[in-house]
Amino acid sequence: MEQIGDNLLGSVDFGGVTRSVFLDFTPEAGPGDYVMVHVGFSISQVDEEEARENWRLLERLGLLEEPEAGGGP
Amino acid sequence: MKHLDEYRDGRLAQSLLAEIRARVTRPWVLMEICGGQTHTLMRYGIDELVPPEIELVHGPGCPVCVTPLEMIDKAIRLASRPDVIFVSYGDMLRVPGSQGDLFRVRAAGGDVRIVYSPMEAVRIAKQNPHRQVVFFAIGFETTAPANAMAIFQAARQGLGNFSALVSHVLAPPAIEALLSSPENRVQGFIAPGHVCTVVGCREYEDLVSRYHTPIVVGGFEPLDLLQAILMLVTQLEAGEAKLENAYARSVRPEGNLPARGIVEQVFQVCDRRWRGVGELPSSGWALRDEYAAFDAEKVFDMEERGVEEPAECISAQILTGRKKPTDCPMFGGRCTPENPLGAPMVSAEGACAAYYRYRRHALEVTR
Numbered sequence: 001m002e003q004i005g006d007n008l009l010g011s012v013d014f015g016g017v018t019r020s021v022f023l024d025f026t027p028e029a030g031p032g033d034y035v036m037v038h039v040g041f042s043i044s045q046v047d048e049e050e051a052r053e054n055w056r057l058l059e060r061l062g063l064l065e066e067p068e069a070g071g072g073p
Numbered sequence: 074m075k076h077l078d079e080y081r082d083g084r085l086a087q088s089l090l091a092e093i094r095a096r097v098t099r100p101w102v103l104m105e106i107c108g109g110q111t112h113t114l115m116r117y118g119i120d121e122l123v124p125p126e127i128e129l130v131h132g133p134g135c136p137v138c139v140t141p142l143e144m145i146d147k148a149i150r151l152a153s154r155p156d157v158i159f160v161s162y163g164d165m166l167r168v169p170g171s172q173g174d175l176f177r178v179r180a181a182g183g184d185v186r187i188v189y190s191p192m193e194a195v196r197i198a199k200q201n202p203h204r205q206v207v208f209f210a211i212g213f214e215t216t217a218p219a220n221a222m223a224i225f226q227a228a229r230q231g232l233g234n235f236s237a238l239v240s241h242v243l244a245p246p247a248i249e250a251l252l253s254s255p256e257n258r259v260q261g262f263i264a265p266g267h268v269c270t271v272v273g274c275r276e277y278e279d280l281v282s283r284y285h286t287p288i289v290v291g292g293f294e295p296l297d298l299l300q301a302i303l304m305l306v307t308q309l310e311a312g313e314a315k316l317e318n319a320y321a322r323s324v325r326p327e328g329n330l331p332a333r334g335i336v337e338q339v340f341q342v343c344d345r346r347w348r349g350v351g352e353l354p355s356s357g358w359a360l361r362d363e364y365a366a367f368d369a370e371k372v373f374d375m376e377e378r379g380v381e382e383p384a385e386c387i388s389a390q391i392l393t394g395r396k397k398p399t400d401c402p403m404f405g406g407r408c409t410p411e412n413p414l415g416a417p418m419v420s421a422e423g424a425c426a427a428y429y430r431y432r433r434h435a436l437e438v439t440r
Contacts, residue, residue, distance in 0.1 A: 005230075006226065007192075007222075014074075022192065022222070024335075025329050025332040027331065034075060036323050038216065038267060039162070039216055039220075040189060040190025041219040043215065043329055043332060044323045044324075044329060046323060047323070051076060054319075058085070
């Protein structure tokens with residue numbers, strides 16, 4: 001991550017391809033975090049707790065008969 | 074990739090579909106309001122996998138599709154000027170104006186450049202101080218923070234040769250226009266997850282209570298959309314109308330505050346014409362008066378010229394969910410992504426283009 005003028009620039013790995021992304025809208029994101037990128041800007045940091053919570057919700061609905069099959073987070 | 078692959082799990086999709094089937098007892102019409110979601114629904118065949126009681130119609134959620142014809146014409150006029158470098162997102166170049174498109178301008182020698190991010194337009198302006206650089210700032214709330222940041226930086230750096238042709242649109246007024254129409258058939262909405270990531274979902278709560286229609290914020294992967302459909306069906310079958318969030322890993326109720334901050338600083342709400350839908354009050358963002366020096370419509374003193382949509386394109390009915398792309402007699406014949414008659418056939422996010430890509434073979438077999 002580096003400061004370019006007023007902007008905060010970082011490197012984001014898109015499943016193997018690395019691109020420079022402006023992190024101004026997710027200044028709290030750091031190495032290892034997952035971000036949602038749109039037209040060169042990160043617009044959200046994935047909330048790991050919410051992602052786990054959603055997966056638990058699916059499980060509670062009785063939808064995961066074999067939990068390991070989903071490959072969840 | 075984490076947070077993507079697991080949301081494409083086939084077995085879990087089957088379980089969600091079984092749950093949807095178990096809960097549906099009567100017909101329901103659901104609409105998604107984002108072109109990205111339209112694309113996923115078609116690509117994974119979700120519209121054909123859900124029980125026949127559920128009809129999925131597609132809303133005016135493709136930014137390229139709803140950019141009004143007169144704005145495309147203005148872009149073409151600006152791009153044709155020899156002193157202008159016209160900078161745009163790639164999928165705008167093929168959108169037909171009333172005469173030709175931006176690709177044709179480029180073929181005739183116009184300097185039309187495609188960028189991935191609006192910040193590249195600022196860089197082009199810095200590198201070309203003796204040319205006027207005009208950036209075509211289109212999109213929904215999702216794209217607005219990036220476009221606002223580019224304009225903000227150009228102003229801050231005192232770039233006198235940078236301006237923006239702004240045509241931003243807002244999703245909630247479009248949903249309201251559909252809900253308040255006497256022809257409305259939609260009983261539940263999947264709200265656009267990335268729009269809500271930026272601006273939050275409070276405005277949708279208001280729509281839910283005023284129109285007593287359930288809205289579920291949805292993501293972009295097949296499981297995200299199946300979950301949103303399940304939540305809508307569950308509410309509808311129970312006679313409920315609530316706002317629910319099926320994309321909480323990205324969407325917070327208040328949205329993204331730094332992103333909203335830059336938008337607030339640069340843009341103000343305005344009335345906007347939508348291609349195929351018409352003029353909607355308070356349905357767009359335009360530059361604030363403080364940024365008038367960066368407003369291409371003012372810098373180049375552009376006159377308003379009224380233009381009519383081509384009569385043979387039924388995009389108005391497509392974009393409001395009244396007709397499916399395959400109902401159009403031009404679909405796949407005179408109108409294809411290579412030679413589009415209307416905007417929904419242009420962008421990958423457009424409903425007609427998505428049907429053309431994923432459904433035209435089935436159509437050829439049945440015809």
